[in-house]
Amino acid sequence: MRTNNLPAMLADGRGEILLVGLTPPRRSASEERVKEIAAVTLARLDGLDLDGLVLYDIDDESDRNPDERPFPYLPTMDPAVFHADHLGAWSRPTVIYRCVGKYPEDDLRAWLGEVDPDRVATVFVGPSSGAKEVRTDLPLAHAAHREVRPELLLGGVSITERGDEHLRMLSKQDRGCAFFITQVVYNVDATKSMLSDYFYACTERGVAPRPVILTLSVCGSLKTLSFLKWLGVDVPRWLANALHHAADPLAESYDQCLANARELIAFCRRLGLPFGFNVESVSIRKAEIDASMRLAAEVRQLLNQVQR
């Protein structure tokens, strides 16, 4: 049975979780415009049977990749501020990302002290490259969480494209991470390999595997495709070819996301790994955001088809 209590689902590793991931409005947006965006967002989410929302913390990641960013970097609102000031009408839990390198440790500690752990979980994200100057590094942020607010559910990001990701996950788990949210996944084999490595490494060490939330994003244009690649997402060549030749790349990528969800559900259930999905749109085009909402609804149906 689902509980509509995301922190409990994450803490206990039970249920199959469905989240939608959103980017807060631009920092340059007027108060009026932010209100409008919040209202439109809540209307979009209405009727989707979600366990929670994910709010990203966008950082300038130009150090990650020397190539030009296909979509320009625009500073966005602090997700904690957007959540606290504008999403009061959202009655379900929210996972608030924190690019910890952006914040002085004291600010992070202050936020940890004031947040409501029944309504909020967090994901700490480290710097996008080793060269980046940070205000707080990831181990320090993890230590702050343990000291100030260990009861706040803390998650980590996981990146399927790295071959040893399961070791990084285990080390984050040792430092207090109770769940993981992946980067966008398009390479199902690589994702299954990461999940499998993680599951069996947990078994070997005698620790319970933590829920892994798999992120899906539609890809409605070749520009979005190039952005996914810029972000480091491994899009299989056959799929990139199909998107290049498709009359309707959005429909093509939608079908593929759904096929991937189906395969990953079967795989995680068979393995016995707690899991879930986070559906987002890496593009801000309306058609792609609308498609991601439809995708979330259809993933919920898939999850409902056979509940464990």
Next chain:
Amino acid sequence: MRTNNLPAMLADGRGEILLVGLTPPRRSASEERVKEIAAVTLARLDGLDLDGLVLYDIDDESDRNPDERPFPYLPTMDPAVFHADHLGAWSRPTVIYRCVGKYPEDDLRAWLGEVDPDRVATVFVGPSSGAKEVRTDLPLAHAAHREVRPELLLGGVSITERGDEHLRMLSKQDRGCAFFITQVVYNVDATKSMLSDYFYACTERGVAPRPVILTLSVCGSLKTLSFLKWLGVDVPRWLANALHHAADPLAESYDQCLANARELIAFCRRLGLPFGFNVESVSIRKAEIDASMRLAAEVRQLLNQVQR
């Protein structure tokens, strides 16, 4: 409609082809023993609705990989001799492999001159490494085919693990190859990428894509798994993990081969690429050979489910 005429199916690129791949008996086997093996083989194939048989030409490939070969290399009979002398009762066509480096060019030309192109097709295989000393190299063998017996259907091997395989396929196609048979495939994404790259490269050049026969092999033990890896087959980590932990690796790999077949059928049909399957067992254990025969029967059912 299927025609039971493999050379025509290969030449015209129509129909979905099902083959079974076999290794001839050891060269050390007595005449008596070879007869027995031929009889057992034909009994096994009886009832399978195949378009043809594949007979491998086994070469000492120790130069391919410095690691110890998990199964020892044992010289096997010339597949053309096994076919001519012992498989007379096999009424359907046969694809006879030729590791061309093993043969002086004159011997290859003599064989090309005497073979029956209505009953036989061939696949020329180049040396397993560039360092190997060869009697005839692949381009020379291709030229001999063009001169001596262009009407004999000639195929090439394709190896999904190489990123630029579609270019090699096109170049083999230019030299007379009318179809391709892959190495064992376990990485479906890599296989789909190769097929997609090949298909679109053909489209760009305005040439018709040739049939690609995808080779499946069950993997019934960790020793077979290590042999597949030794052969250069990319077995996804999640599947290798599953085989390591499975109570019954043969059943696990069987299910996976079937799932892969299902996915590859859907992919090739959607793409419009002529294709087929070649089912073999890289191990000579009876349980694995029996499973490969069951797999061939089940793949035939899949192919029958929706005929193009």
